[in-house]
Amino acid sequence: xxxxxxxxxxxxxxxxxxxxxxxxxxxxxxxxxxxxxxxxxxxxxxxxxxxxxxxxxxxxxxxxxxxxxxxxxxxxxxxxxxxxxxxxxxxxxxxxxxxxxxxxxx
Numbered sequence: 740x741x742x743x744x745x746x747x748x749x750x751x752x753x754x755x756x757x758x759x760x761x762x763x764x765x766x767x768x769x770x771x772x773x774x775x776x777x778x779x780x781x782x783x784x785x786x787x788x789x790x791x792x793x794x795x796x797x798x799x800x801x802x803x804x805x806x807x808x809x810x811x812x813x814x815x816x817x818x819x820x821x822x823x824x825x826x827x828x829x830x831x832x833x834x835x836x837x838x839x840x841x842x843x844x845x
Contacts, residue, residue, distance in 0.1 A: 756782045756821055758811045761793035766801035775799045776806070782821060 759781050764774045779796045783789035790805045797803030812819050 754784045756784055757789075758782055758819055758821055759786070759789035759793070760809050760811050761789060761805055762807040763793060763797050763799075763803045764806045765797060765799035765803040768800055780811075 761779050761781060762776065763779060764776050767774055777798065779793050781789050781792040781796070783792055786808055789808055793805060793808070794803050
Protein backbone atom coordinates (compact mmCIF):
# COMPACT_ATOMS: atom_id res chain seq x y z
CA UNK A 740 0.00 0.00 0.00
CA UNK A 741 1.73 3.23 -1.07
CA UNK A 742 2.09 5.96 1.51
CA UNK A 743 2.42 9.66 0.79
CA UNK A 744 3.42 12.27 3.28
CA UNK A 745 4.94 15.70 3.57
CA UNK A 746 8.62 16.00 4.50
CA UNK A 747 9.45 16.37 8.20
CA UNK A 748 12.50 17.04 10.30
CA UNK A 749 13.72 15.92 13.73
CA UNK A 750 13.26 19.46 15.07
CA UNK A 751 9.75 19.93 13.76
CA UNK A 752 7.78 21.73 16.46
CA UNK A 753 4.15 21.81 15.36
CA UNK A 754 1.78 21.67 18.29
CA UNK A 755 -1.05 20.10 16.30
CA UNK A 756 -1.19 16.36 17.12
CA UNK A 757 -0.44 14.13 14.15
CA UNK A 758 -0.58 10.39 13.57
CA UNK A 759 2.88 8.81 13.29
CA UNK A 760 3.78 5.27 12.28
CA UNK A 761 7.01 4.20 13.95
CA UNK A 762 9.17 1.18 13.10
CA UNK A 763 10.88 -0.06 16.26
CA UNK A 764 13.79 -2.46 16.54
CA UNK A 765 15.55 -4.16 19.41
CA UNK A 766 18.42 -6.49 20.15
CA UNK A 767 17.81 -10.10 19.13
CA UNK A 768 16.46 -12.43 21.77
CA UNK A 769 18.77 -15.25 22.85
CA UNK A 770 19.12 -17.80 20.08
CA UNK A 771 18.02 -15.41 17.35
CA UNK A 772 20.25 -14.00 14.64
CA UNK A 773 18.40 -10.80 13.79
CA UNK A 774 16.72 -7.90 15.53
CA UNK A 775 13.12 -8.06 16.65
CA UNK A 776 10.85 -5.43 15.07
CA UNK A 777 7.38 -4.06 15.46
CA UNK A 778 5.34 -1.19 14.07
CA UNK A 779 3.40 1.09 16.42
CA UNK A 780 1.13 4.08 15.92
CA UNK A 781 1.31 7.16 18.14
CA UNK A 782 -0.28 10.59 18.20
CA UNK A 783 2.20 13.34 18.97
CA UNK A 784 2.84 17.03 18.25
CA UNK A 785 6.29 16.43 16.70
CA UNK A 786 8.81 13.79 15.66
CA UNK A 787 10.82 13.92 18.89
CA UNK A 788 7.74 13.22 21.01
CA UNK A 789 6.57 10.53 18.57
CA UNK A 790 9.89 8.73 19.03
CA UNK A 791 9.60 8.94 22.84
CA UNK A 792 6.01 7.66 22.88
CA UNK A 793 6.81 4.85 20.45
CA UNK A 794 9.80 3.61 22.48
CA UNK A 795 7.48 3.42 25.51
CA UNK A 796 5.34 0.92 23.56
CA UNK A 797 8.29 -1.42 22.84
CA UNK A 798 7.47 -4.92 24.14
CA UNK A 799 10.83 -6.60 23.56
CA UNK A 800 13.22 -7.91 26.22
CA UNK A 801 15.91 -5.32 25.44
CA UNK A 802 15.53 -1.58 25.14
CA UNK A 803 14.04 -0.65 21.80
CA UNK A 804 15.26 1.88 19.30
CA UNK A 805 13.53 3.76 16.49
CA UNK A 806 14.43 2.65 12.96
CA UNK A 807 11.96 4.91 11.10
CA UNK A 808 9.21 7.48 11.68
CA UNK A 809 6.59 8.71 9.25
CA UNK A 810 3.71 11.15 9.59
CA UNK A 811 0.66 9.35 8.29
CA UNK A 812 -1.50 12.09 6.79
CA UNK A 813 -2.37 10.63 3.38
CA UNK A 814 -2.94 6.95 2.48
CA UNK A 815 -3.88 5.80 -1.03
CA UNK A 816 -5.13 9.29 -1.91
CA UNK A 817 -7.21 9.73 1.27
CA UNK A 818 -6.39 12.30 3.95
CA UNK A 819 -6.03 11.01 7.49
CA UNK A 820 -7.45 13.44 10.06
CA UNK A 821 -7.43 13.21 13.83
CA UNK A 822 -10.27 14.24 16.09
CA UNK A 823 -10.86 13.56 19.78
CA UNK A 824 -12.46 10.16 20.36
CA UNK A 825 -15.84 9.70 21.99
CA UNK A 826 -14.97 6.13 23.00
CA UNK A 827 -11.94 4.21 24.21
CA UNK A 828 -9.52 2.92 21.59
CA UNK A 829 -10.02 -0.78 22.28
CA UNK A 830 -11.00 -2.50 19.05
CA UNK A 831 -11.16 -6.16 18.16
CA UNK A 832 -8.05 -7.21 16.26
CA UNK A 833 -8.22 -9.96 13.65
CA UNK A 834 -5.14 -12.09 14.33
CA UNK A 835 -6.15 -14.86 11.94
CA UNK A 836 -3.10 -16.04 10.02
CA UNK A 837 -4.07 -16.92 6.47
CA UNK A 838 -0.94 -17.79 4.46
CA UNK A 839 -3.00 -18.90 1.46
CA UNK A 840 -4.62 -15.46 1.17
CA UNK A 841 -3.62 -13.61 -2.00
CA UNK A 842 -4.44 -10.16 -3.29
CA UNK A 843 -7.15 -11.78 -5.41
CA UNK A 844 -8.92 -13.35 -2.39
CA UNK A 845 -8.36 -10.56 0.17
